[in-house]
Amino acid sequence: xxxxxxxxxxxxxxxxxxxxxxxxxxxxxxxxxxxxxxxxxxxxxxxxxxxxxxxxxxxxxxxxxxxxxxxxxxxxxxxxxxxxxxxxxxxxxxxxxxxxxxxxxxxxxxxxxxxxxxxxxxxxxxxxxxxxxxxxxxxxxxxxxxxxxxxxxxxxxxxxxxxxxxxxxxxxxxxxxxxxxxxxxxxxxxxxxxxxxxxxxxxxxxxxxxxxxxxxxxxxxxxxxxxxxxxxxxxxxxxxxxxxxxxxxxxxxxxxxxxxxxxxxxxxxxxxxxxxxxxxxxxxxxxxxxxxxxxxxxxxxxxxxxxxxxxxxxxxxxxxxxxxxxxxxxxxxxxxxxxxxxxxxxxxxxxxxxxxxxxxxxxxxxxxxxxxxxxxxxxxxxxxxxxxxxxxxxxxxxxxxxxxxxxxxxxxxxxxxxxxxxxxx
Amino acid sequence: xxxxxxxxxxxxxxxxxxxxxxxxxxxxxxxxxxxxxxxxxxxxxxxxxxxxxxxxxxxxxxxxxxxxxxxxxxxxxxxxxxxxxxxxxxxxxxxxxxxxxxxxxxxxxxxxxxxxxxxxxxxxxxxxxxxxxxxxxxxxxxxxxxxxxxxxxxxxxxxxxxxxxxxxxxxxxxxxxxxxxxxxxxxxxxxxxxxxxxxxxxxxxxxxxxxxxxxxxxxxxxxxxxxxxxxxx
Numbered sequence: 327x328x329x330x331x332x333x334x335x336x337x338x339x340x341x342x343x344x345x346x347x348x349x350x351x352x353x354x355x356x357x358x359x360x361x362x363x364x365x366x367x368x369x370x371x372x373x374x375x376x377x378x379x380x381x382x383x384x385x386x387x388x389x390x391x392x393x394x395x396x397x398x399x400x401x402x403x404x405x406x407x408x409x410x411x412x413x414x415x416x417x418x419x420x421x422x423x424x425x426x427x428x429x430x431x432x433x434x435x436x437x438x439x440x441x442x443x444x445x446x447x448x449x450x451x452x453x454x455x456x457x458x459x460x461x462x463x464x465x466x467x468x469x470x471x472x473x474x475x476x477x478x479x480x481x482x483x484x485x486x487x488x489x490x491x492x493x494x495x496x497x498x499x500x501x502x503x504x505x506x507x508x509x510x511x512x513x514x515x516x517x518x519x520x521x522x523x524x525x526x527x528x529x530x531x532x533x534x535x536x537x538x539x540x541x542x543x544x545x546x547x548x549x550x551x552x553x554x555x556x557x558x559x560x561x562x563x564x565x566x567x568x569x570x571x572x573x574x575x576x577x578x579x580x581x582x583x584x585x586x587x588x589x590x591x592x593x594x595x596x597x598x599x600x601x602x603x604x605x606x607x608x609x610x611x612x613x614x615x616x617x618x619x620x621x622x623x624x625x626x627x628x629x630x631x632x633x634x635x636x637x638x639x640x641x642x643x644x645x646x647x648x649x650x651x652x653x654x655x656x657x658x659x660x661x662x663x664x665x666x667x668x669x670x671x672x673x674x675x676x677x678x679x680x681x682x683x684x685x686x687x688x689x690x691x692x693x694x695x696x697x698x699x700x701x702x703x704x705x706x707x708x709x710x711x712x713x714x715x716x717x718x719x720x721x722x723x724x725x726x727x728x729x730x731x732x733x734x735x736x737x738x739x740x741x742x743x744x745x746x747x748x749x750x751x
Numbered sequence: 752x753x754x755x756x757x758x759x760x761x762x763x764x765x766x767x768x769x770x771x772x773x774x775x776x777x778x779x780x781x782x783x784x785x786x787x788x789x790x791x792x793x794x795x796x797x798x799x800x801x802x803x804x805x806x807x808x809x810x811x812x813x814x815x816x817x818x819x820x821x822x823x824x825x826x827x828x829x830x831x832x833x834x835x836x837x838x839x840x841x842x843x844x845x846x847x848x849x850x851x852x853x854x855x856x857x858x859x860x861x862x863x864x865x866x867x868x869x870x871x872x873x874x875x876x877x878x879x880x881x882x883x884x885x886x887x888x889x890x891x892x893x894x895x896x897x898x899x900x901x902x903x904x905x906x907x908x909x910x911x912x913x914x915x916x917x918x919x920x921x922x923x924x925x926x927x928x929x930x931x932x933x934x935x936x937x938x939x940x941x942x943x944x945x946x947x948x949x950x951x952x953x954x955x956x957x958x959x960x961x962x963x964x965x966x967x968x969x970x971x972x973x974x975x976x977x978x979x980x981x982x983x984x
Contacts, residue, residue, distance in 0.1 A: 334868070342850060661846045664807060665907070666835020666863040668828050744807050748846065 339682035353647040354687030356640035361691025361720040364633035366698040368716035371626050373709040378618045381530045385611040390578040390590050391533045394571050397605040413605040415573040422596050429585040434458045436575035439554045441511035445497035451540035454510050456550025464579055472504045472519035479546040488519040493541035513553045515545055533609045535575055586612045641727035648680050648735035659739050660747030669740040676739050680732025681725055688724035752819055753780040754946055760813035762799050773799045775969045786941040788960035789950045796969040801950050805838050805917045806830045835863050839908030843920035845900040847892040854888040857907045878906040898929035918949045
């Protein structure tokens with residue numbers, strides 16, 4: 327019965343709002359925008375966080391990735407000349423890490439050869455990654471058709487490869503991909519497996535040593551080293567650039583997540599000794615994860631503060647409107663008091679009216695929030711996620727704002743002298 | 752035992768030099784089934800007296816017993832309950848809630864009494880039938896004539912079957928023909944056994960009462976029983 331009473335007062339609140347349509351709508355809009363901003367901001371933050379987590383998760387939290395980097399200071403180009411540039415990780419680095427770092431369960435070398443892929447007269451830039459079979463598993467490069475690389479391919483120096491369908495499309499090959507022979511540079515590789523089509527951005531791209539201009543081809547490590555050597559020549563606009571890089575990447579898998587940071591430090595120490603010019607970079611997904619999460623947390627708090635401020639502003643708007651409403655409805659308050667309303671009835675009436683207003687405003691904000699989220703997603707391409715928590719939080723806060731904003735006006739209404747209220751013109 | 756008894760009621764607003772003594776030693780007793788006219792010029796204290804009688808205000812001193820119970824020192828909540836159950840107010844300017852329909856206006860006292868909706872509907876319909884407004888229950892007050900509005904207010908005053916009907920210039924905002932209708936309605940209620948106190952300065956209205964109480968400068972200066980106008984004929 328008590329519940330029924332409040333349901334009635336809620337309905338009455340809705341009807342009273344209809345009496346002051348524009349005014350109520352405008353003040354509800356204040357709350358609505360507050361709620362919408364909470365939802366939109368949380369959706370953006372949540373989306374960004376999930377993307378980062380997905381990216382980092384893709385790299386594996388137990389992995390440490392070391393890439394060769396061309397040192398900046400050796401770049402004293404003079405056009406027309408050519409020489410061989412030596413930098414990057416070496417076979418010795420690989421042996422050292424494998425031999426001394428006991429917490430590393432796998433240390434995998436990668437040699438990448440940038441070369442042109444031919445199909446008839448069509449050419450596409452390719453990146454031939456010579457990898458160990460475990461590499462495919464560690465970086466979750468799963469084949470969707472055919473098979474992955476095996477240890478046997480390495481032993482036999484097999485000329486097989488795993489590619490993405492995009493490469494074949496680019497080459498204009500629409501026949502059966504498995505068994506097709508690709509010409510990479512001057513070598514033929516038979517396609518034995520197809521990877522899923524994936525797009526990488528930022529960090530993942532860097533860690534997987536891929537770029538958007540060329541296509542990856544995964545081939546057995548030993549085959550690539552034997553067939554292509556370590557020197558590669560890149561011709562660009564008249565100049566020739568020859569580089570001699572033994573390993574382009576070393577991928578380390580650590581036995582336990584807890585040992586990742588210590589292992590990274592150990593590897594750092596080993597590499598520092600042999601590479602004073604720092605021609606390598608280390609990517610530790612776990613560390614990045616912690617950093618990103620921390621940054622994300624700070625960001626979330628800032629968003630929450632902004633959202634609370636906007637809800638507070640909305641609340642002040644509601645309070646203002648309720649004060650005006652109460653002045654306008656002084657006579658009604660007098661009438662109700664004369665007919666037997668207790669002070670708490672008056673408080674309850676105006677409080678439910680305020681909460682009704684903010685709840686309706688909150689629903690409005692929810693719709694606006696979803697709209698804003700949709701607009702953000704379609705116009706900017708950000709991946710946004712409207713989380714249940716954000717919805718519940720913003721609705722809860724908007725009701726709380728309603729109660730807080732309503733308390734004072736409702737108390738003021740209840741404290742009115744009924745006689746004076748009845749006489750009010 | 753009288754229905755209500757005022758004993759040495761004083762009402763003072765303010766303190767010290769600026770104190771305004773509105774009611775001075777007012778004694779008044781009203782029996783059940785009486786129709787009393789309270790007459791006084793504006794500023795005579797009749798509104799204050801009416802507010803005290805209606806439990807909207809408390810006296811500064813003196814006792815007010817309603818059916819034997821001293822209500823002059825009760826809490827705000829208890830006074831609200833007494834207003835709800837024992838007093839029916841009819842005001843000069845009707846005092847209906849404009850956003851509510853006729854039916855809902857009449858239901859307001861029942862709502863505060865805590866009755867469930869179907870019961871409230873039934874009771875409100877019944878009294879609206881009594882005042883001849885059964886056809887108008889869905890209208891809102893601004894759509895009604897003055898006489899109709901006052902009848903809604905009377906229905907609302909009656910809906911909780913109060914001990915005392917307090918009417919403050921009930922015909923003050925009506926033309927004489929409509930005012931006459933309303934007064935006839937009060938006569939009918941009186942005849943049915945309701946106790947009515949009517950505040951007025953209109954002698955024609957006062958003439959219909961059995962008893963006239965005149966107040967001036969906060970004191971009752973005259974309290975006479977008269978033959979009702981109808982009785983003279």
